Amino acid sequence: MEDEKIVALYWQRSEDAIRETAKKYEAYLTKIARNILSDPEDCGECVNDTYLAAWNSMPEHRPGVLSTYLGKITRQISIDRFRKRNSAKRRGSEYALSLDELEDTFADGETPEQALDAKLLDAAIDGFVRSLPEEARRVFIGRYYFFDSVKTVAGYCGISEAKAKSILYRARLKLREHLEKEGFIL
Amino acid sequence: MKDSILDSMGRIDDDLIEEVDALRQLRRKSRARSRRIGWAAACLCLIAGGVFLWTRHVNNGGVISCGIGEAGNSGIVVSEDGVTIPETNVSLSANAAADMIAFFIYQGNCYVQYEWIYDADLVGEYLGTATGLIDEWTPKDGYVELAGSVRGPFYAVKGIDPGFMLCKKDETGAVSTYICDNGITLRTGSDLYEDRLHLSEQIAAVEAETRDSWYNSRNEVFRLDAGDEAVKAFITALDRAEFIPWEDVPAKEGMTSTSIYDTEIYHVYFRLENGMTVHLRLYENGYVRFQGLLSVCVQLPEESFSALIDALKNQNGTEFVSVPDRGEIMLEKCRNDPELGKYLPTFEVPGCSVLAAEARYYLDEETAAETGTKELYLEYTCAFNPELYYSVTVTWRDEYGQNGWAGPMLERSELSAEALAERMGTKQNGIVTLDVGVWYGDVSVVLSASGLDAEVAFEILNSVQ
Structure with a gap:
């Protein structure tokens, strides 16, 4: 589905928005999270948190390039999680x-x-x-x-x-x- | 502070992120082009994968579309005049597999890269400068004059109609040719091979390899006698044969249409005197395609086609042509460079060998002539120790902080193993690293190394004459 349509789903408050986002961007976002966090479980949670953050921010945001918008959210959520991890879990990323x-x-x-x-x-x-x-x-x-x-x-x-x-x-x-x-x- | 910097990096403007993200996605999908293989090889991979490209234009209020699509959807029109490759309104798409085509738009037409040529005097009149700016995420209104996926000045090709072919030259001196098929009509082979490519009058050599060798990049290229009767008869038949859309070629019995690729048997290379190559792909049942125009083909009479195939079979495996190693040519160029070559260290770490060499030049925009050497770059690896590698970059003081080095520098009088040892770092895995430059008058020689001790690094840098 095109980004514009996915964004429109968010604005319509349709739960399909998250389904379509996951379908199109899960791998992309997981890669961003994985570069920051070495733990796969953490990565999955950060990507899910990204969907929630996107749901909460649209409206009012209407991003032009959805991948960049979501990627920025995943990046920050993953960094925040990294900082909460103990030193053993921080290694290797x-x-x-x-x-x-x-x-x-x-x-x-x-x-x-x-x-x-x-x-x-x-x-x-x-x-x-x-x-x-x-x-x-x-x-x-x-x-x-x-x-x-x-x-x-x-x-x-x-x-x-x-x-x-x-x-x-x-x-x-x-x-x-x-x-x-x-x-x-x- | 370092955390704050990485946090701030997360808030840089979207356009900066999108530029790099486009590159990441593009490379991930293709996993191809490095500077050592070039776009042409990448295109071949796509084509082998069942995708072929066509380029068209439609001038719609200044907006132009260049198309890439799957076989079977080319829209080629067949008439009494021949096959006409039409104008269509399709844009590069993020969903298309062929997302790494090098192209630019000139006079409303799309020019798509065909081949890389080294050491050839092909560059003609300066015609314009491509702006780059297009990737598969570019909206349709971005397809404007001079835009494309490549940037920089472009030129006519000497002796070739600029409506059909143009060229660019990169800083290493390599020339890339670009073909435009927008709206052209081809009736017989001579419309392409003689009128546009001037094949018969320029053949310097004829070479070939099996499809298997080509597909697996084994470079088992063998040479045919250009004067051989079978070669002559093949060209005559090629010129006379009528073009048909490739999508109309019937599939082999019992096979699906996509398996037509399995009927490919040989690749034939007509090396021309001007340095260009006419690359033909030969298929069972006499079908022949030109690598630069893959949406159309001709079918040759069985007699002339079989005669060439027999000649190819007889030659295959007897004596392979030594394919010039681009790396070796570049290495020689670096070592013999009249301006910077003498600054290359003469000492090489025993057991290490040159992995890559590159000379970059300043180019005159109007003529593409090389006006001086900008940079020499040698990269070494060591078979006995994969953790050990180093590179040497030689460039001018004026390049300092530009594309060249902007890290720590030593005056030559300060160069010593002790001084280098002070500048060494250690990676997480314990391997030592060194990045340092030394001034030799107006020239900087920079060593970037991993796994090299200070004594050996000193020996390298001290061996500059």
């Missing part, structure tokens, strides 16, 4: 590895000033991502938005794994520089 990668460039913890500047940080990150050359932008989003493995990212970007790692390394350093220039205390 691509999200955990992404955090490790960022560890070298950015100190752990959060200062009160930064907490206040969350919206500024959003804007700074968005600006940074836009400033990256096309290839680097794709690799960066593939790794740090979708949490695809470096090998997977390299595969769909048509570059070697070594080059993808190299691009990510450069991008992290540039991000640090960018955030410092924007006044963030790192």
Whole structure:
């Protein structure tokens, strides 16, 4: 079913909306959840929570691209769940590895000033991502938005794994520089 | 902070996410193209899978459609004038299997990629610049002049009607040709093979391989004598034969229509003097298709067809043609590059070999001429240790922070095993990594390695002349 029709079902408060969403996007959303959570049961619950969140948000939202809309919900729900898990359950996911990668460039913890500047940080990150050359932008989003493995990212970007790692390394350093220039205390 | 960064990444604008998500879906479905195989091979896979593409256009208030569809739905019209590949209003669809076709729109027509050609002087007049911007999620109003799934300048092909074929050149110097079949009428083979491709007057070599070799990418290509009577008779018959829609080819008795693909027996490659290849697919009962126009075919008389098949059978397995290894050619280009080649390290880790090599050039947009070397890239793997690999990138200082390196750099005077050891990291699995560059005047040499110790890394970087 086309996205527009699925969204219309949500707006009509038809339960078919969830059935059709699951039919079309379950695999897609499960992949996003699986990159963040290593536990299959957790993944399934996060995807189900995504359907509920979609049901609660439409109306009033009318997303243009349903996959992106749902994917963002799944991503955040999965990250929230990741943070509640104990350290043993956190191991092994691509999200955990992404955090490790960022560890070298950015100190752990959060200062009160930064907490206040969350919206500024959003804007700074968005600006940074836009400033990256096309290839680097794709690799960066593939790794740090979708949490695809470096090998997977390299595969769909048509570059070697070594080059993808190299691009990510450069991008992290540039991000640090960018955030410092924007006044963030790192 | 790192958590906040990843949270903020989750709130970047949708257009950024959609761009990458489209790429993810596309690659997942196809699991094909890497830079080493190219679009043409990917198209072959799709075709082997039972899908063929056709391209049409319909100019409807500036909106153009390029179509891709299943066999049996091509809409080709047959008349006394021949077969006419019509204009249809079908757009690339996320539901279509053929979602990775490289194409662009020029003068209201769709040009679809046919082949990659290396080291050929084919590029003619500059005609325009494709904007990219189209994927299978693009709405119909996105199909406008110069849009397509590829971007960059495109050119006429020397000696070929630009209404039929155009070309592009990428930074590595490779030329890709694009064919347009929009609205063309073909009566006999000569309308295509002689009038448009100039086959007879340009044959440099004739090669072939079995369908099995082609399908499994075994490259068991053998050469025929271009002057052989069977080859000459085949071309004569090919030129005289009348085109019919491929979907009209009767299935083999007792088989379903989709199994017509199982009747394919040989692939024949006419290598032309201009560097192009006329790639033909031969099927039982004399049917022949041109790889660049798969929606139509001709049927040859049994005598001339069988004569060629016999010649192919006699040659098959006797002496295979050495297919040029693109990687080796690129490696030689890198090593002999007059500008940056001398900055490539001469030391190679024993047991390691070059997995990929790439030279990228600055191109003049108007002429596609290479005006200088932009970057050399070599990637090594080691058979004795799969965890060990490294790559070397050589580029100019001006590229620093652009597409080139923007990480830590050492002056050559600072280069030492100790300095490299300080910059090494460790992955979760305990394997050491190193990403560092060294300035050699205006040139940076960057080493990106995994599983390499500092002493060996030093030996590599210190071997730059």
